[in-house]
Amino acid sequence: MANKSILLKIKRQSDPQHAAIWEEFEIPYRPNMNVISVLMEIALNPVTRQGKPTTPIFYDSNCLEEVCGSCAMRINGRTRMACSALVDQLEQPIVLEPFSKFPVVRDLAVDRSVLFENLKAVKAWVPIDGTYDLGSGPRMLPEEQEAAYPLSRCISCCCCMEACPQFNQSTGFVGAATISQVRLFNTHPTGKALKSERLHALMGDGGIHECGYAQNCVEVCPKDIPLTRSIAEVGGAVMKQAFADLFHR
Amino acid sequence: MAASVSSSASASAIKVPAGVPTLRAGEGNSFLWRRLHSLSGIFPIGAFLVEHFLSNAFATNGGAAYNENVRFLTGLPFVLALEITFIYIPLAFHAGYGFWIWWRGDSNVGDYPWLGNWMYTLQRYSGIAAFFYIGYHTWTMRFSGAHILTHSEVAYAKVWTELQNPWIVAFYFIGLTAASWHFAYGIWLFAAKWGFIVGEQGRKKFGYVCLVIGLALAGMAAGSLYAFITTPESQVPNMQEFQQLQHAAASYVLPALNS
Ligand code: SF4
Ligand code: SF4
Ligand code: FES
Numbered sequence: 001m002a003n004k005s006i007l008l009k010i011k012r013q014s015d016p017q018h019a020a021i022w023e024e025f026e027i028p029y030r031p032n033m034n035v036i037s038v039l040m041e042i043a044l045n046p047v048t049r050q051g052k053p054t055t056p057i058f059y060d061s062n063c064l065e066e067v068c069g070s071c072a073m074r075i076n077g078r079t080r081m082a083c084s085a086l087v088d089q090l091e092q093p094i095v096l097e098p099f100s101k102f103p104v105v106r107d108l109a110v111d112r113s114v115l116f117e118n119l120k121a122v123k124a125w126v127p128i129d130g131t132y133d134l135g136s137g138p139r140m141l142p143e144e145q146e147a148a149y150p151l152s153r154c155i156s157c158c159c160c161m162e163a164c165p166q167f168n169q170s171t172g173f174v175g176a177a178t179i180s181q182v183r184l185f186n187t188h189p190t191g192k193a194l195k196s197e198r199l200h201a202l203m204g205d206g207g208i209h210e211c212g213y214a215q216n217c218v219e220v221c222p223k224d225i226p227l228t229r230s231i232a233e234v235g236g237a238v239m240k241q242a243f244a245d246l247f248h249r
Numbered sequence: 250m251a252a253s254v255s256s257s258a259s260a261s262a263i264k265v266p267a268g269v270p271t272l273r274a275g276e277g278n279s280f281l282w283r284r285l286h287s288l289s290g291i292f293p294i295g296a297f298l299v300e301h302f303l304s305n306a307f308a309t310n311g312g313a314a315y316n317e318n319v320r321f322l323t324g325l326p327f328v329l330a331l332e333i334t335f336i337y338i339p340l341a342f343h344a345g346y347g348f349w350i351w352w353r354g355d356s357n358v359g360d361y362p363w364l365g366n367w368m369y370t371l372q373r374y375s376g377i378a379a380f381f382y383i384g385y386h387t388w389t390m391r392f393s394g395a396h397i398l399t400h401s402e403v404a405y406a407k408v409w410t411e412l413q414n415p416w417i418v419a420f421y422f423i424g425l426t427a428a429s430w431h432f433a434y435g436i437w438l439f440a441a442k443w444g445f446i447v448g449e450q451g452r453k454k455f456g457y458v459c460l461v462i463g464l465a466l467a468g469m470a471a472g473s474l475y476a477f478i479t480t481p482e483s484q485v486p487n488m489q490e491f492q493q494l495q496h497a498a499a500s501y502v503l504p505a506l507n508s
Contacts, residue, residue, distance in 0.1 A: 077360045103268040117271040161269075163361055165369060170353040172270035205277030206270065209284060212354060212372075213438055215365030228365075228441075229449055236444015242280070 005029050006038060007049070007093035010057060012107050020104075024049040024093070035075060035082035035096065036061050039108075057096075058107035066222055069155030072162070073098055073108045079162040081222050082108075099162045101169075112158045118174050119156075122201045124181040126191040138189040151184035151230065153223040160217035160227060172206035176217035179208055180230035186237065199234075199241040208238055286346045287442055290435045293335040294343055298432055302469050308476040312405035312486040319397060319404040328398070344380050351377065368434055375431040382424025395494035406491035412477045425470035433463025 005026045013020040026049040027041045036059075043056035061071040064083045071082040074097040076090060087094065102110035128134060140148070154177055161167045161175035182198045185191035202208040211231055218227040307318040325331060351373045358366050389411060390397070397404045412418050437459040440446040446455050482488065 101269055111268065114269055114271055121272040121274045163357070165354045165357050165366070167269060168353070168355050169267065169269055172273065174272040178272070201272065201274035203280040204275050205273040205279045207272060207274075207280055209280045209442075211442070212350070212369050213365060213441055214361075214369035216357070216361045216363065219361065219363050219365075226449065228452070229447060232441050232444055232447040232452070234444075235442050236447060238280075239284075239443050242284075 006033070006087055008038065008042075009093045009095045010108070011095075011097040012057070013098070013104050015106055016104060023054060031088065033087040035073075035085040035087065035090075035094065036064060036071060038087060038094070039082070058105075058109055060109045067155055069157035072112075072157040072159050074100065074162070079159045079220050081157060081159075084222065099158065101162055101167060102158065112156070115156055115158050115161065115175065115177060118178040119181060121204075122174075122178055122182050122198045123194045124178065124185055124198075126185060126188055127193055128190065140189060144187065144189075148184055148187055150223075150225055151180055154180065154225055155223060157222060159220045159222060163216040163220040164211075165214050165216065166210050166212050171210045173210040174202065174206050174208070176211075176221075176227040176231060179211075179234050180225055180227050183230040183234050186234070195237075196241060199238050202234065202238050203242065208235055211235075282346060283350075284443075286343060286350070287435075287439055289339045289343045290432070291439050293339050295432050295435065297336055298428060299466070302466055302473070305473045306469055308405070308408075308473045312409075312480070312484060315405045316402050316486060320401040323398050323401045340383070344376075344383075347376050347380075372431060372434050372438070375427040375434075378427035379424060379431050382420065382427065385420070386424065394498050395491055396498060400490075400494055403487050403491035403494055406485050406488050407495070409477055409480060409482075409485050410491070410495075412474065418474060418478060421474055422471065425474070426467045429463050429466035429470060432466065433459045436462065 006029055008025040008027070010023050010025065011020050012023055025042050027038060033041075039057050039059055046054050046056045048054055059071065059073065059082065061083060062068040063070075066081050066084045069081075072079060073082055074095075075082065075085050076095050077097075079099065082096075096108060098104045098108045099110045099112075102112055102114070104110050126137075128137075156177065158175075158177070160177050164173065164175060166173045167175050179202065182202060186195045186198060208231065213228070213231075215228050218225075221227055304318050304322060305315075307315045322328075354369075354373065356366075356370045356373065358370050390407065395403050395407050397407060412421070437452075437456055440455055441452055446452050
């Protein structure tokens, strides 16, 4: 690459109460940088392109290898993980914005607790609490493991929700990640004890029916989770549950 | 760009976004309404659409065949009750709830220009196009002018006269194509949402099936339009009677109620 420098445009917001502003940065080019290392470079010398001293950019990150899920942001308009977004593959100026559908904490960091709350609402866990040792769990067939493993790779980054046209304040849609976790725990031999509770939860307002099959979720998911398949499977299970409620009660 | 407020400005004017609310597990009836919306699009609305397109395709057999089919349909027992239960109520519900769905979604094909997202967006706009077309079509053909329910013998003449204006033909073409598309992709959505077709491959294949259904319906509609616009006036049955009825009906408010 002949680039001598890397140009960035970053949307910044000092705290939730203040309006966002844009700042431009220019840093010397080095090969093989990713967006996080660029942000670290800015922190070393936080001066805008126009020469105005500013504060370092605030952002979330942890693992730097696309497994913790904390560094999701909008890069050139599209949601993705900053740590795996390679500068050499990005168009410049690189435009960084925080998620648009989550409350901004500061700069590029947002509050993504809605996913945690949604996972709690569908009981996305395997119930093993009790007063005595339950022993080892039932065996899972290799086929079941193979189907479950990809689902278990979700890193709670919320990319699938940010990109979803149905995920917004008006619908209060639960989002693809939670639906996929319902599939994961409903297929687990012990987790399925809570199956009908999870399916009923997804019938509530903001539930699975709000999905409009835009399929952006499956395109943006950094972990390649088969989200549309999960939505179709869980959608079918929810319908079965609904008919069972209607006729078997 | 948006550098209008400096970081030291007063905070009072700025709204802090609340974020998307969490799932309301066990609350509300939106599940039922949304599923009824999906179902009503297949039955009865989709079923009626197919029937209606088939009936209109009788135009390709000439005016007499067309009018004979209309006579049969308008002669069905309880025809008004059938219309209300299987057409007007489901259509009004499907359209009304559809607008609500459209209003609440945030189409984002600009940032995420992928096929599924385009189909999502197109499903909203084809629905809106079909809505305006159906509204116009129902008003002109069913509720104003010569009353076809009681005078099926002028049905062909009525449609033929309407289609003498090339702008109307274009409007019909767009409306009919939008409705075909909306229905075809609606079948696909129905199959995916109700869990009939689950796998990626299966959904892809079924997508082609629906594409064929949509194209077939649109082609059928275009063929019927073509049959009308290529028929010379001399071959339109009961033209004079139609013109008299149309003229007389101009003074009615709602001919359906007066018949
Ligand atoms: S399929 Fe579309 S509407 Fe459904 S969750 Fe994914 S992005 Fe959202
Ligand atoms: S499903 Fe994919 S995009 Fe959604 S939160 Fe999990 S890892 Fe992120
Ligand atoms: S820093 Fe952990 S996913 Fe990017």
